[in-house]
Amino acid sequence: MSSxxxxxxxxxxxxxxxxILDQRLRAQNIPADKAKKVMxxxxxxxxxxxxxxxxxxxxxxxxxxxxxxxxxxxxHASIMRLNQASMxxxxxxxxxxxxxxxxxxxxPKDILLVSFNHMDAIKDFVKDTPSILSQVDETYQQxxxxxxxxxxxxxxxxxxxxxxxxxxMHIRVSIFLKDKVQxxxxxxxxxxxxxxxxxxxxxxxxxxxxxxxEETTRLQFANGGNYTAALREGSFEMFGDRVTKLGTNMYSVxxxxxxxxxxxxxxxxxHTKVNAAPNPLAKEELNLLAKLxxxxxxxxxxxxxxxxxxxxxxxxxxxxxxxxISRPDELSYGVIKIQATKDQQANxxxxxxxxxxxxxxxxxxxxxxxxxxxLAMMDGL
Numbered sequence: 036m037s038s039x040x041x042x043x044x045x046x047x048x049x050x051x052x053x054x055i056l057d058q059r060l061r062a063q064n065i066p067a068d069k070a071k072k073v074m075x076x077x078x079x080x081x082x083x084x085x086x087x088x089x090x091x092x093x094x095x096x097x098x099x100x101x102x103x104x105x106x107x108x109x110x111h112a113s114i115m116r117l118n119q120a121s122m123x124x125x126x127x128x129x130x131x132x133x134x135x136x137x138x139x140x141x142x143p144k145d146i147l148l149v150s151f152n153h154m155d156a157i158k159d160f161v162k163d164t165p166s167i168l169s170q171v172d173e174t175y176q177q178x179x180x181x182x183x184x185x186x187x188x189x190x191x192x193x194x195x196x197x198x199x200x201x202x203x204m205h206i207r208v209s210i211f212l213k214d215k216v217q218x219x220x221x222x223x224x225x226x227x228x229x230x231x232x233x234x235x236x237x238x239x240x241x242x243x244x245x246x247x248x249e250e251t252t253r254l255q256f257a258n259g260g261n262y263t264a265a266l267r268e269g270s271f272e273m274f275g276d277r278v279t280k281l282g283t284n285m286y287s288v289x290x291x292x293x294x295x296x297x298x299x300x301x302x303x304x305x306h307t308k309v310n311a312a313p314n315p316l317a318k319e320e321l322n323l324l325a326k327l328x329x330x331x332x333x334x335x336x337x338x339x340x341x342x343x344x345x346x347x348x349x350x351x352x353x354x355x356x357x358x359x360i361s362r363p364d365e366l367s368y369g370v371i372k373i374q375a376t377k378d379q380q381a382n383x384x385x386x387x388x389x390x391x392x393x394x395x396x397x398x399x400x401x402x403x404x405x406x407x408x409x410l411a412m413m414d415g416l
Contacts, residue, residue, distance in 0.1 A: 037192040038093040039185075042178070043150050044197060045090055045105070047136070047282065049081050050153025051129040052106060053160060056115075058286040059346050069114065074160050075167055076113030082170040091177065096200055116345045127206045134201040135211065136281040138223055141232035141265070143190035145279060146197070147182050148269040152282030154178070175273055183271050210285060227260035233268040 053074065060070040080086075096102075103126055110117055110125065117125065136149050154175050161167040205221025216224050231237055238260075243252040269278035 037189070037196045038095060039181070039189070040096055040193050040196040040200075041094060042087075042091050043146060043182075043193065044096065044102070044133075044200070046150050046174075046178070047133045047153050048102075048106065048129045049109065050157055050282065051132045052110065052125065053077065053157060054284045054286050055125055055128050056110075056346070057160070057284075060115075063346060065346070073113040073115045075164055077109055078157060078161055079167050079170065080112040081109055082167070082174050084170070084173075087174055087177075091181070096196060099200070118345065121346065128208060130201065130204055131206050131208050131211070132285070134198075134204060135216070135223055137194060137197045137201070138225065139281055140194065141230065141279075142187070142234075143194040144185075144187060145232075145269070145281070146190060146194060147178075147271060148277045148279050149282035150178065150182075151175075151269075151271070152277050152279070155277070156284055172273075179271070179273060228262060230263050230265045233265040235265075237262045237264055 056077070057070075057074065060073065065073075106126060106129070107122060110122060137146060140146050140149065154171070158168060158171050158175070161171060207217060207219065207221045211217035211223070212219070216226075218224060238258040239255055239262075241254040241256065242250055243254075245251050267278060270276050
């Protein structure tokens with residue numbers, strides 16, 4: 036497992052979340068000023084300096100429920116609110132999109148190019164807000180300094196860590212199903228055509244050499260696909276052509292996006308039961324999460340009482356309600372309540388953790404001001 040995986044996972048999932056929310060805000064005809072405020076508030080929170088300091092520390096990936104908590108917090112960092120079914124759908128779309136991108140990366144290092152595509156899009160969202168843009172640029176530079184010197188082996192370990200994290204997620208997404216890149220069981224279809232990884236040759240030729248290093252024989256074989264040579268390598272600089280389209284906004288063309296729960300196999304059901312067992316590292320994980328979330332400052336919605344609004348990721352409220360009722364138990368999210376306070380002298384050091392696991396019917400966190408409760412919502416076991 037790579038200890039440098041978490042920042043890339045967070046940046047890429049965050050980028051996908053912003054793509055989806057931008058599309059839904061437009062689809063629901065939310066006024067431009069409110070939509071811009073939502074995007075700016077989320078990005079400001081996402082690139083909070085203290086938050087990123089914790090995020091970039093070498094650490095193992097913690098559980099799916101902990102990561103889900105971070106994005107619950109981010110999605111509600113502004114005046115926008117999501118009901119549980121819409122939040123579930125948002126998270127499903129985010130995770131399946133990035134899983135697809137990781138699977139299709141021609142070589143492990145291209146995960147960084149995918150991350151840069153997301154960062155480029157995030158910069159574009161805040162291009163008219165210099166203060167937020169400077170936050171994003173600072174993180175961009177940090178990503179370049181941390182990841183570009185890494186070896187191919189390091190990136191292979193990161194890719195394996197990500198695939199292990201995503202391996203039990205098989206949510207069907209309408210865009211992927213229509214494009215025939217996902218099967219009805221939720222598993223992705225890997226292509227047997229297109230450009231090969233940069234720096235490699237198109238398969239189909241075997242060369243044999245003598246003991247002196249002289250080529251003696253050439254044999255050709257059918258490679259079973261329609262491969263082409265890579266034209267050029269994507270840019271790993273802050274500004275440049277990434278070449279790959281993985282990580283760009285697939286919602287830029289208006290298309291309805293639905294998610295469907297694929298039938299869970301016996302193996303996945305058993306896996307769910309195993310995960311539900313008490314985790315001896317749970318307290319440590321919650322401690323880490325509380326420190327991580329301590330950097331997030333959520334603004335209280337200003338203005339009059341109706342300044343906030345709800346975003347629905349479904350076509351109608353009835354569909355949203357039906358999705359909540361029909362969602363399999365093993366994919367439902369409850370709430371873990373953690374009570375903590377910020378120690379101003381120690382830069383948000385953890386003061387207290389309450390590890391009570393409780394379920395709540397209302398997943399939307401109430402608006403909180405700076406210095407209030409650290410975390411009021413976390414998905415259940």
